[in-house]
Amino acid sequence: MAAKKRSFGRVRKLPSGRYQARYLGPDGIDRPAPRTFRTKKEADDWLADRQSEVRSGDWQDPDAGAVNFKTYALEWISERGLSPTTDELYRRLLRLHVLPTFAACDVDQITPPGVRAWRAQRLATTKAPTTVAKAYRLLKAIMETAVDDELIRRNPCRIKGAGEESPVERDIATVEQVDALADAIGLRWRLMVYLGAYGPLRPEEQAELRRKDVNLDAMVLRIRRAAPELTTGRRALGDTKSDAGRRHLALPSFLHTDLQRHLDWYAEEGAEGLLFVGEKGAPFRRSSFGRKWRKARVAVGLPDDFRFYDLRHTGHTLTTRSGATLKDTMVRAGQSSEKAALFYQHSNLDRQKEVASGLDAMVRAARKTSKVEPDQKRSGTQRARNA
Structure with a gap:
């Protein structure tokens, strides 16, 4: 017909x-x-x-989305100009969590039901909601670019809150525990523990500190660069994590002796000399330091999941308790967002007791000033009923 x-x-x-x-x-x-x-x-x-x-004007070429997702995703990462550590993270998330499900799909074959099923499977299999949230955010970002490229009409990642992380409140070390860690890890790395806690400096920032970055008289460090270590063992020398990471950091005066001693005994010579080097003169390595850290942690009695990076939690918490504002805390830690800074500010049970004690003292002082206790303001009948 x-x-x-x-x-x-x-x-x-x-x-x-x-x-x-x-x-x-x-x-x-x-x-x-x-x-x-x-x-x-x-x-x-x-x-x-x-x-x-x-x-x-909503029409799209029905064949446009016939682009292999794996190819598109890897190109997406390569085109972003990411830092070495972020590039490594994204490729690991793709390899371990996203590509096993979507590698063979075309971009337009990834659907909302498919994304929901993938996320549910990842949560059930990994028991790692924070990692799954990171993987979901990565997938969503890639698919959002596919929308911009007019390969698909709508992003299939539409699960409300799926990309939000809710990390468990981590322990913080006490001042006594930080001192014990510094003693247990040995003189060569003692200062690194203190800078991690009271800087609070990231390990990759400490790895690139040089003599010229230290003003001993003023007790100020200049943080300019970072040297994170990738899983391959390569030191990825480059910029700090964000623009806020480039900063001048005032150190508490009680660290003067440790800083002076470290410069005299362990730092490389010359203005460009690295502050932290190993016993054989090699730059700081996460792997070799990690073995010493684990022994020190065990000796102090801290839990197995307490990481060197967690010393930043201690630094943030103590900085806040010292009266620092949120902006002060952000500057010290080299953070560009309030959300990142707040992540490290903890209010554990001991701190809640301090707050409650302060509130108790304030209310009692106010009542004493008024010279009238709440119980006195009630009638005799009311007091008798509650007796």
Whole structure:
């Protein structure tokens, strides 16, 4: 049967009794429907939807999304100009959590139900909600770029709150525990423990500190660069984690002796000399330091999951208790967002008791000033009823 002409598209009945629809796209290419239809009305409705897309400007090439997701995702990472550590993180998240499910898919084959099923499977398998949240955010960002590239019309990652992390409140070390760690780890690395806690400096920032960055008289460090160590063992010398990471850091005066002694005994010579080097003169390595850290942690009795990086929690908490503002804390820690700073500010049970004690003292002082206790303001009958 000859195709019936109409203002938009064509419909014809096939020998099988089903109906075929096709139309001329804005790109001048004849576009058949991806399926046949049981009735002529179904074919007409499909064409009406395509015509509406063309008129509203929402039409997209149905073949545009036929791009392999793995290829697109790896190109996405390469084009971002990421820091070595972020690049490494994204590729690891892709390899371990995203590609096992979506590597063989085209971009337009990833659907909201598929994303929901993938996330549920990852949560059930890994028992690591923070890692899954990171992987979800990565997938969402890649698919958002696919929307911008007009490969798909809508981002299939639409799970509310799926990219938010809710890390467990971590322990903080006490002043006594920090001192014990510094003693247990040995003289060469003692200062690194103190700078991690009272800087609070990131380990990759300490790894790139040089003599010229130290003003011993003023007790100020200049943080300019960072040298994170990748899983390959390579030191990725580069900028700090953010612009806020480049800063001048005033140290508490009680660290003067440790800083002076470290400069005299362990730092490399010359203005460019590294502050922290190993016994054989090699730059700081996370792997070799990690062994010493674990022994010190065990000796002090801290839990197995207490990381060197957790010393920053101690620094943030003590800085806040000393009266520092949120901005002060952000500057000291080299953080560019309030959210990042607040993540490290803890209010544990001991601190809550301090707050409650302070509140108790304040209320009692106010009542003493007024010289009228709340119980005295009630009638005799009321006091008797509550006796």
